[in-house]
Amino acid sequence: MKKSLLFSLMLSLFFTSCQDVGDNTPLLSNSKKKQPVIIVNKNRHLNIPEFWIDKLENPHKIIMNEKEIETFNQNTAHNKHTLTFFKDVNRAYGSSWVKKSILKNYTGIKSRVSYLEDGNKISRMFYENIKQYLNSEAFLSTSVKTRYALTTSYCNQKIVPTELALLKKKYEIHFDRNQNSALDIATPIAILHSTKDGLWHYGIGPTSSGWVRSENIAFGEREEILNYLNSKSFVVTTAAKTSLKIEGHYHDYMRMGVRLPSLLKLDDMTMVMVPTADSNGNLILSNATVKTADVHKGYLKYTAQNILTQAFKFLHAPYGWGGMYGEQDCSKFLQEIYATVGVKLPRNSASQSNVSDAKLELSGLSKTSKHTFLKTTAMVAGSILHLKGHIVLYLGEHKGEPYIIHTVWGSSSRHFALGRTAVTSLNFNNYLGKIDRLTNITLN
Numbered sequence: 001m002k003k004s005l006l007f008s009l010m011l012s013l014f015f016t017s018c019q020d021v022g023d024n025t026p027l028l029s030n031s032k033k034k035q036p037v038i039i040v041n042k043n044r045h046l047n048i049p050e051f052w053i054d055k056l057e058n059p060h061k062i063i064m065n066e067k068e069i070e071t072f073n074q075n076t077a078h079n080k081h082t083l084t085f086f087k088d089v090n091r092a093y094g095s096s097w098v099k100k101s102i103l104k105n106y107t108g109i110k111s112r113v114s115y116l117e118d119g120n121k122i123s124r125m126f127y128e129n130i131k132q133y134l135n136s137e138a139f140l141s142t143s144v145k146t147r148y149a150l151t152t153s154y155c156n157q158k159i160v161p162t163e164l165a166l167l168k169k170k171y172e173i174h175f176d177r178n179q180n181s182a183l184d185i186a187t188p189i190a191i192l193h194s195t196k197d198g199l200w201h202y203g204i205g206p207t208s209s210g211w212v213r214s215e216n217i218a219f220g221e222r223e224e225i226l227n228y229l230n231s232k233s234f235v236v237t238t239a240a241k242t243s244l245k246i247e248g249h250y251h252d253y254m255r256m257g258v259r260l261p262s263l264l265k266l267d268d269m270t271m272v273m274v275p276t277a278d279s280n281g282n283l284i285l286s287n288a289t290v291k292t293a294d295v296h297k298g299y300l301k302y303t304a305q306n307i308l309t310q311a312f313k314f315l316h317a318p319y320g321w322g323g324m325y326g327e328q329d330c331s332k333f334l335q336e337i338y339a340t341v342g343v344k345l346p347r348n349s350a351s352q353s354n355v356s357d358a359k360l361e362l363s364g365l366s367k368t369s370k371h372t373f374l375k376t377t378a379m380v381a382g383s384i385l386h387l388k389g390h391i392v393l394y395l396g397e398h399k400g401e402p403y404i405i406h407t408v409w410g411s412s413s414r415h416f417a418l419g420r421t422a423v424t425s426l427n428f429n430n431y432l433g434k435i436d437r438l439t440n441i442t443l444n
Contacts, residue, residue: 182323
């Protein structure tokens with residue numbers, strides 16, 4: 001009887017330990033050939049937000065209240081200079097500054113991209129034509145009067161005015177270096193310049209500047225747009241993607257964190273106000289409907305539970321460089337999540353890691369030291385970790401191992417690109433060794 005009990009106990013321990021081994025290691029075969037990463041967590045529980053929420057002593061604790069978040073956003077805009085409030089946009093800009101900005105973008109992309117999507121080398125004539133298309137000779141006066149617009153649909157924001165993908169490396173089709181960002185519907189833009197044919201407009205958005213197609217924007221008066229953006233009754237999209245209907249027909253979809261003025265609730269739908277354009281490109285505010293389950297009246301509370309719940313809604317969502325394919329990259333992933341609680345983050349990963357004064361420089365430290373600082377300084381769902389060209393959200397620890405959730409390309413010598421949002425150990429692709437900054441999304 002004792003032998004049988006001892007054998008059963010040993011058998012149980014054997015199988016339990018087998019399940020625990022390599023929880024943090026992507027499932028790859030012993031083949032020397034490069035493989036796709038299909039399974040990144042052998043422990044299925046790691047892919048559920050409640051697993052991480054349950055580890056917290058007080059997941060409902062407010063990390064920053066509304067007033068603190070407002071101060072945080074003001075600091076991002078006015079001290080860090082990585083966010084532009086529409087109310088702060090100048091009524092006019094120096095023409096030399098606008099021209100210099102446009103030509104700087106042109107020169108920058110010309111110097112770093114060499115191929116078209118089909119693999120052909122970009123010719124010198126192509127860039128000469130683009131330079132002519134910039135219409136820079138139109139800057140005749142000393143100042144440019146600002147025109148005001150709202151996006152009427154999801155749209156790409158380009159560094160130079162062309163829809164052609166411009167690649168740094170041959171056939172690297174998922175990285176259009178001309179893709180500066182992607183803007184959701186109702187994004188305000190200060191328009192400063194246009195191509196001669198009027199098909200493209202250059203302007204300043206909340207977190208980036210670039211070229212947008214005229215078909216995707218509507219021009220309005222400054223005060224009208226300000227009133228629209230500052231509506232006291234509003235909803236925020238909380239689904240990863242939310243369909244928008246006008247007159248009962250599908251119009252577009254919005255990504256997480258979009259704020260829209262709300263009018264009333266109709267059963268399982270909520271009526272909102274969205275920007276549309278008349279035949280002359282002028283702004284018309286139209287009624288539309290969204291699923292009530294996909295939005296929240298006002299911002300969510302900034303708590304660990306809410307941030308983790310929102311983050312996991314993207315699990316397995318495809319990677320999209322600069323918003324390509326209507327998706328998100330590492331920094332946009334974080335931007336959308338925090339937008340649901342009213343925190344406005346800058347566009348790129350480096351700026352995001354500098355957004356708060358509550359940060360810790362980790363470059364040059366050993367993995368052991370970095371791990372120690374994570375355990376003592378990082379906040380679950382309130383800390384972001386930066387490494388060169390990438391940024392991630394800290395989830396906490398499991399079995400002494402630090403974990404993150406991130407939208408990642410993540411290729412390596414052993415495996416093909418992960419190319420999606422995933423929960424991984426910080427030891428995935430040696431990220432623990434590479435992280436150089438820990439930033440808490442707090443005031444102090």
